[in-house]
Amino acid sequence: MFKYKKNHKKFIYLWCFQDDxxxxxxxxxxxxxxxxxxxxxxxxxxxxxxxxxxxxxxxHATTKIQEKHKTIACPEISCTSTLDINTLRxxxxxxxxxxxxxxxxxxxxxxxxxxYCPFTNCSVLLxxxxxxxxxxxxxxxxxxRSFCAVCRVPWHSExxxxxxGKLKEKKExxxxxxxxxxxxxxxxxxxxxxxxxxxxxxxxxxxxxCDFCYNCGAMWSLYHGxxxxxxxxxxxxxxxxxxxxxxxxxx
Numbered sequence: 456m457f458k459y460k461k462n463h464k465k466f467i468y469l470w471c472f473q474d475d476x477x478x479x480x481x482x483x484x485x486x487x488x489x490x491x492x493x494x495x496x497x498x499x500x501x502x503x504x505x506x507x508x509x510x511x512x513x514x515h516a517t518t519k520i521q522e523k524h525k526t527i528a529c530p531e532i533s534c535t536s537t538l539d540i541n542t543l544r545x546x547x548x549x550x551x552x553x554x555x556x557x558x559x560x561x562x563x564x565x566x567x568x569x570x571y572c573p574f575t576n577c578s579v580l581l582x583x584x585x586x587x588x589x590x591x592x593x594x595x596x597x598x599x600r601s602f603c604a605v606c607r608v609p610w611h612s613e614x615x616x617x618x619x620g621k622l623k624e625k626k627e628x629x630x631x632x633x634x635x636x637x638x639x640x641x642x643x644x645x646x647x648x649x650x651x652x653x654x655x656x657x658x659x660x661x662x663x664x665c666d667f668c669y670n671c672g673a674m675w676s677l678y679h680g681x682x683x684x685x686x687x688x689x690x691x692x693x694x695x696x697x698x699x700x701x702x703x704x705x706x
Contacts, residue, residue, distance in 0.1 A: 483497050485506075486505070486531065488508060488510070488511050492508045496508055502537060502538075502539065503536035505529055505536075511530070513546050513547055513548075516547050520558065521554070522660045523558055523660070525558050526540075561580060568583050568584060572598060573609055581593075591604060591616060592610055603619075635649050645663050646663040646665065648661060648663065650669075652669045657670050
């Protein structure tokens with residue numbers, strides 16, 4: 456009886472050891488953090504065969520949503536697929552999910568009807584259905600401040616829109632431009648909005664969703680180098696480092 460129990464315990468130990476070895480063999484390597492994880496810890500995409508750990512996938516999706524991307528591309532550099540929306544919604548933080556839903560709703564609005572509050576500490580999106588520009592003064596429903604819906608600037612009570620346009624052409628906010636030059640901020644080639652790069656690579660995505668180079672200010676393309684390395688490794692590093700990038704819109 457004693458011998459049976461002893462052999463039985465040995466059998467259980469060997470079975471558990473073999474089972475543990477099999478689990479280690481089944482582990483998969485995440486192509487972002489390069490660490491091995493159990494299969495249940497990996498995000499499996501329905502549109503491609505690439506798989507990444509949940510932590511890296513969540514960070515990647517969160518960064519792209521902060522950059523105002525409506526669809527999240529697969530982190531694999533050679534892949535053109537997008538990550539499954541329904542699965543992503545289960546793993547990203549609640550605050551990020553709310554922002555993503557806002558972006559998706561915003562995408563249903565025509566660009567010609569989009570109107571942003573011009574105050575930088577507000578910038579709420581409004582819908583402008585006045586195609587004839589008959590309404591000029593508008594009060595923001597969020598910050599309660601007045602601005603001109605035609606010029607898209609804080610309300611100019613002492614000037615008409617035509618007069619303000621001429622005045623703006625002459626002065627061009629000299630102090631703001633001088634500050635931008637001193638801080639080496641770059642202007643988006645699409646919306647002319649100044650952007651400051653805090654950390655990350657030179658590939659910048661503006662709030663208007665325009666991609667441009669922070670070095671030369673030109674529109675970004677897949678093979679854009681601008682004096683930097685243009686190899687596959689460099690382009691892969693730009694995509695990975697964008698997960699931890701920091702971009703601040705200025706004015």
